[in-house]
Amino acid sequence: MHESNYIADYVFIGLGAANSLIIKQMHAHDMLSTASLVIIEPDEKLLNDKTFCFWAQDEEITELGFASLINHSWERLGINEDAPQPVWPYTYHHISSLTLYDEIRSILFTCNVVFIRERAESIEKNPDACILTIRTPNHTINAKHVFDSRPPRWNPPSTHETLLLQSFFGRRIRTEEPQFDSNTFTMMDFSVDQSIATQFVYVLPFSSTHALIELTRFGASPINYEYAQEQLNAYFKLKQFGNHTIESEEQGIIPMSTCAIKQDQQCDNFFRTGSGAGRIKPSTGYAFKELARDAIHIVKSLNNENPPKRIIQRTGRFAFYDRILLKILELHPHRGKEIFEDLFHHVRGTRVLQFLEEKTSFIEDIAIFMALPKVLFMKYAMKDICANLTRNAIGLLPLSISLIFLLSEYLGLDLLSWIILAIGMIVIGIPHGAIDHVLNIPERSRTSFALFILGYVAKGMIMFAIWIMSPLIGLIIFLLYSMWHFGQAEYEQESVHNKGLIFMRGVAVLSFILATHIPETNAIINALSIPSIPDSAGLLTSSLLSESSVLLLLMTVFIQPRKSMILSTASLLLGIFLPLLQAFGVYFVFHHSVLGWNHLKKGLQKTHMQLWQLSAPFSITAIGILLLFFFITGYTITGFAPLFFIFLSCLSFPHVLEMHSFYGSIFKRK
Ligand SMILES: Cc1cc2nc3c(=O)[nH]c(=O)nc-3n(C[C@H](O)[C@H](O)[C@H](O)COP(=O)(O)OP(=O)(O)OC[C@H]3O[C@@H](n4cnc5c(N)ncnc54)[C@H](O)[C@@H]3O)c2cc1C
Structure with missing residues (x-):
């Protein structure tokens, strides 16, 4: 496949969550048995590199095709030491990434597929035909359809936008004594240091003696190893887990960004997928269910079913709420604990989950905001609105000035113009032209x-x-x-x-x-x-x-x-x-x-x-x-x-x- 005229039907750049879910959907629609596939992915995907959790109602599990993947489920949600709350009609589910990768491997085993263990470097559109050409260090591949799940590239944040990181460091432990309620997951426990950033512990118990315990941070810089060890040790002591063995450690970073994503190719047979298509909710880092919905959407459009246009750039009121929350977490990190505690103390857990998956009505949103520090949220809501107005004002400025000049001319006030x-x-x-001396070399x-x-x-x-x-x-x-x-x-x-x-x-x-x-x-x-x-x-x-x-x-x-x-x-x-x-x-x-x-x-x-x-x-x-x-x-x-x-x-x-x-x-x- 070095340089050839070969044209693959489907080329997948990256074989992480997003593209795996698309392959699963295509397989369910029998679109792969006669198709030629190329998968460009440097990683062999033999490790459980991620823990995908999400909340869903039972019918969604069938609709999204998750039934065969779920490893564990919880019916109750915990915040701090508060009494656990049922999340019905939702259930909180866990899928290990390896289960997903293994299922995709078994699907691909039956397909006409070529694996390229390299990184894709560029994608070009052939102007004469609807063919895309992907280049890796050693290969050039032509494709009829491309699914590109490389990470996003963002425009630099403007004043009202934020780029934070959700970083976490976790231990899978087995305790000697029963310590956990295997039907309750702890979404946020704030009994950890809050001086640097908004931080909490996330606990997923798989049995009374087996759990994944993660220190999580919403902040500008990621958690480092030594700090995480120190905080987790202190937390384990506080919770008196007693003798335990650490089975494995895992860490990760999810970008929490409200900035605009740069879009490379814009053509009908090129699909930006996963985090690169803005599918991660900036204020929570959750994406998995959205990735599965997007996979269904993409497969529908491949089958000419004309689903509504896919939107990469998030707009609307939930994007506005995300911008406000992230701006507050960026500028007032120590207030995160208070915000999330207020939220879960005053609003039912199920309603919060509904809100986080953007399914609440505007009236319900207002009731939720009433539970939060109002002055703080009002302040950043106003700032966001002003920043948007200013941005539009830049566009409106020349038009307004032209109108003023025309009016001045009409009134005989040329001098004013x-x-x-x-x-x-x-x-x-x-x-604007007198700053050139610092443009490319700031300090001369x-x-x-x-x-x-x-x-x-x-x-x-x-x-x-x-x-x-x-x-x-x-x-x-x-x-x-x-x-x-x-x-x-x-x-x-x-x-x-x-x-x-x-x-x-x-x-x-x-x-x-x-x-x-x-x-x-x-x-x-x-x-x-x-x-x-x-x-x-x-x-x-x-x-x-x-x-x-x-x-x-x-x-x-x-x-x-x-x-x-x-x-x-x-x-x-x-x-x-x-x-x-x-x-x-x-x-x-x-x-x-x-x-x-x-x-x-x-x-x-x-x-x-x-x-x-x-x-x-x-x-x-x-x-x-x-x-x-x-x-x-x-x-x-x-x-x-x-x-x-x-x-x-x-x-x-x-x-x-x-x-x-x-x-x-x-x-x-x-
Ligand atoms: C550790 C972690 C835990 C998460 N947990 C949850 C969760 O519990 N619930 C939830 O809803 N969301 C979760 N997320 C968020 C989101 O669901 C995941 O980030 C998800 O993996 C996004 O899917 P993706 O396909 O965009 O990216 P990935 O799954 O990361 O896949 C991208 C793939 O592209 C490959 N790649 C990158 N560059 C190139 C290149 N140039 N050429 C070829 N291949 C390339 C990578 O090797 C990778 O395999 C988590 C994210 C992380 C990082």
């Missing part, structure tokens, strides 16, 4: 700083020399790198890294702004000794160029119909009715620079104030030079515009290069 533009330029337009020595400045000025001078030698070539180069840079900022916002799309969007935006203002564009380029851009009558208007640019712009929105792109396009369309400099200014300052500024804030992990401080020396210099130009050109826009564009191009050439490497490094970090 120019003042807003000048303020925007000073506050964000120039500063004096020599490195001097070399950086020299290199930066040299690149600007090269651009200036090109303008002097041939203004036309200068203009073309300026337009080309600006197009790339504008497209890159817009698509970085949407985490899209397709170079063709990036460039196309940049071309569409810039050519639209210029082509819909041809007389003004020509006036500026004529002032730079460049001949006018030829234009002819279009189908509906007097300008073919402007009509084509509208079409190209709208095409980019249809290809990637994202909210931010739709809003910026709406503001660009309004720009048709504004003077060229204002139309360009709205896009450059209130869309491009705002996006860039936010990417810098996130990527460099700085506050607005820190960014302004860093940018101040270079911003002030640039503003000084612009004022000088304004003075030299007699305070006229027409005289100022050509000089402004040349200056902007010399300044932006090194900036675009720096930002390109910055975006590249963020992309690799994700």
Whole structure:
């Protein structure tokens, strides 16, 4: 299978829980007997590496096909030393991962399957056919369908998002004396250290003398071995387990993330599965039942049964609750114990389980929140709502400014628009390009700083020399790198890294702004000794160029119909009715620079104030030079515009290069 034309029907990347459950479903639907399968999985899966627990009603067990897998079940739930509560109509079940892997092995034994014990490195879509090509270090495999269960890659968390880890360290023990109630599992026992993070002990008794006891932490850093030993020893002493033997130890980490998952391929025969498809509930780490439901869903869509669209990014009210809880656990780890204790003291265990599996109504949710520390939850609910509004405000900003400019023009208050533009330029337009010195090397020595400045000025001078030698070539180069840079900022916002799309969007935006203002564009380029851009009558208007640019712009929105792109396009369309400099200014300052500024804030992990401080020396210099130009050109826009564009191009050439490497490094970090 090194390089061949062989095309497998189904390729599974990873053979963990998610893909195993899909294989089980496909087998149940007799989809494997004549199919060719390839399994790419570095691990042999011969060990019991995970303990899958979940709560379910009896009919779900049959529906999800779990009956043959369950190793133990519990009917009562315990919290701390409180009296156990029945969880009826649910039962809490345990499946050992080895039982699942063994069942899948026996299914695969009867199939036409090739195992590749390597890691998948890349997946590409063949543009001519619905075939995907997967590469591993030693193999290239073509596939009709791919199920990719590699771990997720998240976008860096924004202010309201959180990335915590649920880490645990457990011992399977056998005691000499009966110590456990084999019908009660302890979901959370908080009688352990709470000073570092929210921590509790989880107990799964398999008999009166045999149990799995796990120290669990919801926190930014995982539990380490020595600390876990110390805490478990103290817990065992506290509970007086007496003489016991440790049969085995197990540990694990489950990511608890409310961040957006990066999506690689988007085509009908590619399925992101498991944790990579956002199937782990961020606030609990439970996923197993959801994985089984997803397997049913995927198999239905393979059989053309048209189930509803699969959603990777969680939205809605339960995603909102998860964001609030995780933010509180991140910022106030010592309050986790109080929150969970309040929850289980005031709300029936069954209702809590129903809530955790997102089956409660909104009214029931409110009753549950009434049991929690209200001020704390209200505070973070408000913060989350504000953060979402701010995020949308970024998208709405250029549209609002365009409307204000149009209104000012209508009311004869043109000066107001120019003042807003000048303020925007000073506050964000120039500063967003004045932080380049820290972008790729945060701490520079004096020599490195001097070399950086020299290199930066040299690149600007090269651009200036090109303008002097041939203004036309200068203009073309300026337009080309600006197009790339504008497209890159817009698509970085949407985490899209397709170079063709990036460039196309940049071309569409810039050519639209210029082509819909041809007389003004020509006036500026004529002032730079460049001949006018030829234009002819279009189908509906007097300008073919402007009509084509509208079409190209709208095409980019249809290809990637994202909210931010739709809003910026709406503001660009309004720009048709504004003077060229204002139309360009709205896009450059209130869309491009705002996006860039936010990417810098996130990527460099700085506050607005820190960014302004860093940018101040270079911003002030640039503003000084612009004022000088304004003075030299007699305070006229027409005289100022050509000089402004040349200056902007010399300044932006090194900036675009720096930002390109910055975006590249963020992309690799994700
Ligand atoms: C220790 C642990 C205990 C858990 N317990 C519970 C629980 O009790 N209840 C519950 O509901 N959820 C639980 N979860 C959460 C969730 O159910 C599991 O994480 C589940 O295993 C997710 O399934 P998956 O297929 O996405 O990942 P996995 O089961 O981890 O499978 C992914 C597979 O992909 C392979 N792989 C990774 N990279 C590559 C690559 N580049 N190429 C090829 N193969 C690759 C890995 O080797 C692995 O076998 C637990 C998670 C952990 C980590």
